[in-house]
Amino acid sequence: MSWYYIEGILILSGINLVAVLGLSLLTGFTGLFSFGHAGFMAIGAYAAAFATMKLGMNFYVALLFGGLMAGIIGYVLGKLTLNLKGDYFIIATLGFGEAMRLILDNIQYFGGARGWPGIANYTNLTNVVIINVIGIIILVNIINSKHGRNMKAIREEEMASNIIGIDVFKYKLKSLMISAVYAGISGGLLAHYIGFLQPKMFQLIKSTELTIIVIFGGLGSVTGSVVGAIVLTALPEVLRNVKEWRLVLYGATVVFIMITRPQGLMGGKEFRVIHIIKRIVSKLKAPLNKEVS
Amino acid sequence: MSLLELKDVTKQFGGLTAVGNVNLKVEENMIYGLIGPNGAGKTTIFNLITGIYKTTNGEIYFNDSRIDDLKSFQIADVGVTRTFQNIRLFKNLTTYENILTACHFNTEYSMLDAVFRSKKYVKGEKLLHEQAVELLEIMGLENRKDVVAENLPYGLQRRLEIARALALRPKLLLLDEPAAGMNPEETLQLLDLIRKARDQFKLTILVIEHHMDLIMNLCDKITVLNFGKELAEGVPDDIQNNPHVIEAYLGEGDAEC
Amino acid sequence: MTTFLQQLINGISIGSVYALMAVGYSLVYSIMNFSNFAHGGVIMIGAYLGFFALAIWQLPFPIAFFIAAVGSGILAIVLERIAYNPLRKRNAPFLYFIISAMGASIFLENIVIATIGPNFKTYPQVFQKTPYEIGALAIGRLDVVMFIISAVSLLILLIIIEKTKVGMAIKATAYNFKASSLMGVNTDYIIFIVFGLGGALAGIAGILFGMKYTVYPQIGVITIKAFIAAVFGGLGSLSGAVIGAISLGIIETMTAGYISSQLRDLIAFALLIFILVVRPMGIMGKMNEDKA
Numbered sequence: 001m002s003w004y005y006i007e008g009i010l011i012l013s014g015i016n017l018v019a020v021l022g023l024s025l026l027t028g029f030t031g032l033f034s035f036g037h038a039g040f041m042a043i044g045a046y047a048a049a050f051a052t053m054k055l056g057m058n059f060y061v062a063l064l065f066g067g068l069m070a071g072i073i074g075y076v077l078g079k080l081t082l083n084l085k086g087d088y089f090i091i092a093t094l095g096f097g098e099a100m101r102l103i104l105d106n107i108q109y110f111g112g113a114r115g116w117p118g119i120a121n122y123t124n125l126t127n128v129v130i131i132n133v134i135g136i137i138i139l140v141n142i143i144n145s146k147h148g149r150n151m152k153a154i155r156e157e158e159m160a161s162n163i164i165g166i167d168v169f170k171y172k173l174k175s176l177m178i179s180a181v182y183a184g185i186s187g188g189l190l191a192h193y194i195g196f197l198q199p200k201m202f203q204l205i206k207s208t209e210l211t212i213i214v215i216f217g218g219l220g221s222v223t224g225s226v227v228g229a230i231v232l233t234a235l236p237e238v239l240r241n242v243k244e245w246r247l248v249l250y251g252a253t254v255v256f257i258m259i260t261r262p263q264g265l266m267g268g269k270e271f272r273v274i275h276i277i278k279r280i281v282s283k284l285k286a287p288l289n290k291e292v293s
Numbered sequence: 294m295s296l297l298e299l300k301d302v303t304k305q306f307g308g309l310t311a312v313g314n315v316n317l318k319v320e321e322n323m324i325y326g327l328i329g330p331n332g333a334g335k336t337t338i339f340n341l342i343t344g345i346y347k348t349t350n351g352e353i354y355f356n357d358s359r360i361d362d363l364k365s366f367q368i369a370d371v372g373v374t375r376t377f378q379n380i381r382l383f384k385n386l387t388t389y390e391n392i393l394t395a396c397h398f399n400t401e402y403s404m405l406d407a408v409f410r411s412k413k414y415v416k417g418e419k420l421l422h423e424q425a426v427e428l429l430e431i432m433g434l435e436n437r438k439d440v441v442a443e444n445l446p447y448g449l450q451r452r453l454e455i456a457r458a459l460a461l462r463p464k465l466l467l468l469d470e471p472a473a474g475m476n477p478e479e480t481l482q483l484l485d486l487i488r489k490a491r492d493q494f495k496l497t498i499l500v501i502e503h504h505m506d507l508i509m510n511l512c513d514k515i516t517v518l519n520f521g522k523e524l525a526e527g528v529p530d531d532i533q534n535n536p537h538v539i540e541a542y543l544g545e546g547d548a549e550c
Numbered sequence: 551m552t553t554f555l556q557q558l559i560n561g562i563s564i565g566s567v568y569a570l571m572a573v574g575y576s577l578v579y580s581i582m583n584f585s586n587f588a589h590g591g592v593i594m595i596g597a598y599l600g601f602f603a604l605a606i607w608q609l610p611f612p613i614a615f616f617i618a619a620v621g622s623g624i625l626a627i628v629l630e631r632i633a634y635n636p637l638r639k640r641n642a643p644f645l646y647f648i649i650s651a652m653g654a655s656i657f658l659e660n661i662v663i664a665t666i667g668p669n670f671k672t673y674p675q676v677f678q679k680t681p682y683e684i685g686a687l688a689i690g691r692l693d694v695v696m697f698i699i700s701a702v703s704l705l706i707l708l709i710i711i712e713k714t715k716v717g718m719a720i721k722a723t724a725y726n727f728k729a730s731s732l733m734g735v736n737t738d739y740i741i742f743i744v745f746g747l748g749g750a751l752a753g754i755a756g757i758l759f760g761m762k763y764t765v766y767p768q769i770g771v772i773t774i775k776a777f778i779a780a781v782f783g784g785l786g787s788l789s790g791a792v793i794g795a796i797s798l799g800i801i802e803t804m805t806a807g808y809i810s811s812q813l814r815d816l817i818a819f820a821l822l823i824f825i826l827v828v829r830p831m832g833i834m835g836k837m838n839e840d841k842a
Binding site for chain 2: 138141142145146147148153157160161162163165166167168220
Binding site for chain 1: 579584585632633636637642644645646648649650652653654655656657658659660661663664668771774777778781785812813815816819820822823826827
């Protein structure tokens with residue numbers, strides 16, 4: 001295996017991970033399921049590519065722009081559908097994702113269904129890693145705050161959350177928006193890695209894949225999501241020699257995990273190592289905070 | 294002026310009247326009992342007060358402002374919270390996290406504060422953790438701090454639910470059968486705890502209960518409901534001697550207990 | 551006017567096949583309270599079974615039809631045993647069911663790609679292409695067959711549900727799963743029957759779609775139409791699913807006929823979101839207040 005090949009897998013894992021991190025907040029910590037996050041990725045991808053290729057924007061600004069657009073659409077979708085319960089919400093997100101793809105199929109300005117080639121390759125391993133580190137820090141900071149706890153409360157028991165004064169709808173909306181922003185940024189990275197965009201890249205299966213990674217890693221575990229994203233992105237690549245059978249295996253694995261270890265790899269827990277690192281970081285940060293004050 | 298007032302409150306489900314023209318006045322610092330046979334509409338009244346159900350008719354006032362058109366979380370904001378008959382804890386979170394979560398609105402910091410770990414965040418979190426620890430102690434749960442709520446014994450789950458409610462610093466606390474499933478000893482402990490909580494937090498308490506001993510001991514005033522209507526209202530002694538009540542409730546209460 | 555009638559008939563015909571899918575899906579939902587996202591996989595297998603029976607084994611249509619229906623019914627039952635039953639025994643949250651269903655659906659789609667191949671397969675011509683002509687209207691024979699088969703299948707289902715003991719038990723279980731099991735209804739058996747019936751309907755839908763269009767591994771995606779139809783009618787409501795499906799069929803053919811066939815699916819999704827926003831419980835569904 002050449003480094004080039006491994007690097008490619010790592011970049012793809014990293015790109016997936018950005019979206020998975022956001023989805024982890026939505027699914028793992030807020031308890032909402034979405035089968036439409038490929039739609040947010042698509043928005044981010046097209047918006048970022050539009051920003052760099054047509055407006056000549058800086059790549060990183062373009063990524064944020066893509067994330068922002070996805071976040072705005074997430075806000076609108078959430079406003080409309082977050083009152084729905086269980087399966088209805090899932091079907092609504094599914095409908096949203098597919099609708100997004102069909103809309104892009106019909107926008108000839110972006111190449112329609114034929115696709116949009118020639119997007120500059122700005123994404124590399126370094127910036128993917130840095131973006132992921134920032135993404136993880138932001139996510140962990142949110143989770144370890146009262147806002148994150150409120151989301152977990154909603155995941156656990158919606159009615160009790162209401163009764164202790166949590167504005168359930170508002171927090172669901174926030175969670176959805178943040179996860180949409182992450183997905184949008186992930187899409188922007190993807191566009192500038194592959195160099196080519198086609199609505200077909202953002203089918204239902206892509207949304208499913210993201211959700212499966214979150215579940216595989218274990219709901220409510222950030223480290224699980226990280227491991228899940230790397231393993232499950234690499235797995236089909238590693239199995240490439242068995243060609244068509246890899247996805248058969250993949251599907252079977254998903255069912256197998258659900259019926260044997262549904263709590264996922266990490267079962268809601270975080271790696272010890274991470275705790276140790278966190279402790280060191282907080283110790284390092286404590287004097288810094290004092291200096292600031 | 295009453296802390297909580299229900300005026301002609303009615304709730305219908307389809308054609309069925311669960312609660313019909315109920316009036317209720319709960320004064321500050323009182324422990325008020327709500328009793329009645331199963332299906333009398335007690336829990337429905339709790340659901341109406343806490344905004345889980347919307348009233349079909351009538352008005353609910355808290356501190357002289359109308360709350361029946363507010364949403365559940367807004368009602369919690371003005372100082373009314375509750376426990377549930379069939380315990381609704383955050384099952385997979387620990388005892389400590391359950392309480393800590395409920396402390397949330399005793400401090401204000403934004404999500405951006407959290408992301409950047411600002412001074413406001415650090416200060417706020419410190420305050421919340423202090424409050425949570427304090428509540429753990431008051432409720433005698435400190436040695437179960439890290440137990441996942443689901444794995445607590447039943448009696449402690451009920452106690453944790455009360456602790457979680459107290460974390461909000463409410464003015465009015467609604468307890469829905471707090472002693473259900475408890476043995477006599479646990480019930481006695483609970484009795485103490487409720488009194489203690491009232492004094493310490495200057496609470497007003499509205500309680501639904503089937504344990505007659507507990508109710509008669511604890512409450513300053515009682516309303517008896519039957520088929521969604523008020524049957525009687527008064528101090529415990531009057532209620533115990535009211536022939537209507539004995540007929541409708543206490544008579545069959547023997548069979549129930 | 552003629553075009554309108556023509557589109558209306560086409561819409562009802564395609565809508566009736568949607569109804570087969572939507573009813574099967576809704577039936578399972580009414581009992582299990584979760585969306586069986588593997589329903590599409592069963593439809594796809596039904597379509598392939600039909601293809602093999604007709605094109606490879608050269609069997610007459612009634613036998614091919616039987617194979618598709620029964621084979622899919624069995625597949626659905628097996629699927630329930632493997633992917634859902636262990637979860638049910640453990641009282642797993644509904645999201646695990648959904649993920650398991652997604653996994654099963656990925657599995658089915660790709661096992662077909664791996665063994666049969668990713669290519670489109672065309673059914674042999676079973677019914678003559680020459681349409682029935684009524685005045686200025688030309689109605690495809692296949693459309694008529696599709697409608698009749700769908701209608702008869704749904705009628706049989708209706709009779710099973712309304713007139714038999716099993717049907718009564720299904721209704722009771724849908725109304726209240728726990729109470730029914732306490733009252734002595736064998737809910738395992740009911741789930742077995744419901745998956746069997748739903749699977750058979752899916753298989754019938756599969757062979758009909760195969761005849762109308764072609765077969766390919768991703769044909770199961772068409773179940774999204776069933777979800778839309780079921781949501782339109784109210785999840786779990788069978789009559790709602792039929793009404794929703796027929797309406798969707800008509801709206802689609804009208805969109806394709808009068809606006810643009812490219813917008814057909816987009817309109818369907820827009821409609822879905824619109825309905826969810828305006829009337830989330832569907833036309834026939836009920837909205838329940840959460841019990842405390």
